Amino acid sequence: MSELLTAAQMRSLEMAAIESGNVTGLELMERAGRGVVEAVFEAWPDLAATSHRAIVLCGPGNNGGDGFVVARLLKDWGWEVSVYLYGDPAKLPPDAKTNYERWRKTGEVGEWNDRAIEDILDERLNDLVVDALFGTGLTRPMPEDTLRTWHGFVPNVTHQDAASRPKYVAIDAPSGLCTDSGANLDGFPADLTVTFHTAKVGHFLIRERHFGGGPGLSGMVVVKDIGLERPIGRDIVQLLEKPTTLRPKWTHEHKFSHGHALILSGGAGKTGAARLAARGALRIGAGVVTLGVPGSAQMEVAAQITALMLKRVEDGGAMTEVLEDRRINALCLGPGMGVGERGKALVRAALAPRGFHPPYDGRSVVLDADALSVLAQDDALFGMLHDRCVLTPHAGEFARLFPDIAEKLNATATKGPAYSKVDATREAAKRAGCVVLFKGPATVIAAPSGACSINAALYERAAPWLATAGSGDVLAGFITGLLARGLAPMQAAAIAAWLHVECALEFGPGLIAEDLPEVLPKVLRALDA
Numbered sequence: 001m002s003e004l005l006t007a008a009q010m011r012s013l014e015m016a017a018i019e020s021g022n023v024t025g026l027e028l029m030e031r032a033g034r035g036v037v038e039a040v041f042e043a044w045p046d047l048a049a050t051s052h053r054a055i056v057l058c059g060p061g062n063n064g065g066d067g068f069v070v071a072r073l074l075k076d077w078g079w080e081v082s083v084y085l086y087g088d089p090a091k092l093p094p095d096a097k098t099n100y101e102r103w104r105k106t107g108e109v110g111e112w113n114d115r116a117i118e119d120i121l122d123e124r125l126n127d128l129v130v131d132a133l134f135g136t137g138l139t140r141p142m143p144e145d146t147l148r149t150w151h152g153f154v155p156n157v158t159h160q161d162a163a164s165r166p167k168y169v170a171i172d173a174p175s176g177l178c179t180d181s182g183a184n185l186d187g188f189p190a191d192l193t194v195t196f197h198t199a200k201v202g203h204f205l206i207r208e209r210h211f212g213g214g215p216g217l218s219g220m221v222v223v224k225d226i227g228l229e230r231p232i233g234r235d236i237v238q239l240l241e242k243p244t245t246l247r248p249k250w251t252h253e254h255k256f257s258h259g260h261a262l263i264l265s266g267g268a269g270k271t272g273a274a275r276l277a278a279r280g281a282l283r284i285g286a287g288v289v290t291l292g293v294p295g296s297a298q299m300e301v302a303a304q305i306t307a308l309m310l311k312r313v314e315d316g317g318a319m320t321e322v323l324e325d326r327r328i329n330a331l332c333l334g335p336g337m338g339v340g341e342r343g344k345a346l347v348r349a350a351l352a353p354r355g356f357h358p359p360y361d362g363r364s365v366v367l368d369a370d371a372l373s374v375l376a377q378d379d380a381l382f383g384m385l386h387d388r389c390v391l392t393p394h395a396g397e398f399a400r401l402f403p404d405i406a407e408k409l410n411a412t413a414t415k416g417p418a419y420s421k422v423d424a425t426r427e428a429a430k431r432a433g434c435v436v437l438f439k440g441p442a443t444v445i446a447a448p449s450g451a452c453s454i455n456a457a458l459y460e461r462a463a464p465w466l467a468t469a470g471s472g473d474v475l476a477g478f479i480t481g482l483l484a485r486g487l488a489p490m491q492a493a494a495i496a497a498w499l500h501v502e503c504a505l506e507f508g509p510g511l512i513a514e515d516l517p518e519v520l521p522k523v524l525r526a527l528d529a
Contacts, residue, residue, distance in 0.1 A: 003239070005197070006200065007136035029095050032226055033068075035194060036069075051078035054126065072099070084112055128169065135172035135175070171194060172194070178413060179200040181413065182213030191219045197223070205421050237453065258287030261331070262332070265293040268297045279477065282477075282517075288309060323350075334370045347367070366390045367389060398424075421438060425446040482495060
């Protein structure tokens with residue numbers, strides 16, 4: 001996994017490096033500027049082949065200082081460069097002011113004028129536009145006296161053919177993006193975003209009521225090293241990458257060594273979701289998977305399964321009897337289960353103390369779909385959640401479970417750092433006392449301790465085919481199967497989410513939920529490569 005930082009965490013790392021005496025702020029700014037030019041030439045090699053024309057828009061902070069470095073380096077490369085400053089040069093931070101003065105020795109700095117800049121942006125002679133205005137430092141919507149320029153940018157980027165318009169590059173983040181939350185504070189999109197040391201949390205978040213967010217505005221994100229120490233701490237958000245902790249099955253073990261998962265089904269005509277989850281649990285390596293079904297669905301399910309086992313579970317009492325088998329170490333409730341009295345009784349039986357140590361005997365419980373709706377209706381059941389539980393809500397289910405948290409998340413952002421999906425998931429996990437996996441293109445997974453990771457089906461890992469009925473049921477089954485194999489809840493949720501996206505990428509267009517478990521063996525084999 002790789003780290004994702006907030007704006008404050010990045011500033012703290014930079015200050016620690018400067019205060020240690022290992023590097024100066026000017027050196028960091030120079031490295032950042034060089035990183036931007038490198039990234040531009042790597043993305044568009046033709047721009048490095050000969051001289052071109054660029055416009056660099058510098059802001060009133062250190063992001064503007066990076067812009068002055070970029071302007072100087074491009075001019076040294078033989079480019080014709082126009083620079084405009086938003087703000088008073090006398091009020092620039094010391095390092096930014098030094099780079100402003102260095103640029104002034106070789107070039108002019110135009111006074112900020114919306115009409116003039118808009119006219120320049122409309123010219124076809126520009127090959128590159130560099131946004132060095134606000135970066136990670138923006139904490140409010142774009143200033144009113146720049147709006148004409150922002151609205152001049154947007155049609156250039158979104159409505160012109162890419163071959164006939166300038167390339168748009170943002171330093172650290174497109175101006176107008178809250179890099180802690182992904183909120184769009186009236187920003188404009190870039191073709192390329194060059195950020196430093198690590199990507200930022202907001203590059204991977206989409207606020208539900210601000211569609212596009214970090215991924216929609218950032219274009220391609222490139223991270224350039226500027227020589228800082230690796231960040232550590234539980235408050236650092238992790239970006240999920242290829243897992244390295246999923247061990248293979250051992251040859252001397254038997255099926256129960258890999259766990260026994262019990263997945264509860266709904267009644268007749270409502271068994272498909274549970275069967276999808278069960279297939280996912282079996283494919284991911286649970287030794288035994290049993291479907292618990294009411295009598296009305298018993299024949300229906302029996303006709304559809306082979307490797308899966310079948311157990312009649314009519315109600316909460318029957319569930320309690322089944323759970324006397326202590327080999328059952330992972331449960332999944334919710335897919336197609338229903339929200340009536342049977343559903344409530346099953347959730348209650350699954351969460352009830354069993355008199356062992358710990359009270360739930362170390363048994364893990366995945367609560368998805370209908371089980372989440374049951375929890376939202378019953379405070380007493382919600383209070384029975386424990387640290388071996390995993391909740392897997394999508395946005396609507398999250399809002400029913402945590403309405404006050406969802407209200408904060410969905411509120412229109414008027415300043416930054418805005419309340420983020422990371423903040424919401426962490427708060428929900430702490431309240432529930434268990435792992436919460438908040439689904440979406442950017443799936444956020446958090447534990448009560450504050451540990452948090454993001455599984456991003458974005459950028460090169462975009463998997464739009466996952467927006468299909470039943471894919472969430474398979475994910476619940478993946479998590480259940482990994483829990484049955486003995487993984488901790490946070491680890492099981494994270495690995496399952498990553499594998500879920502990887503299966504979709506492996507299969508590609510035309511994916512339906514049934515395909516996910518069937519392509520999983522190929523994905524698992526690739527992990528051993």
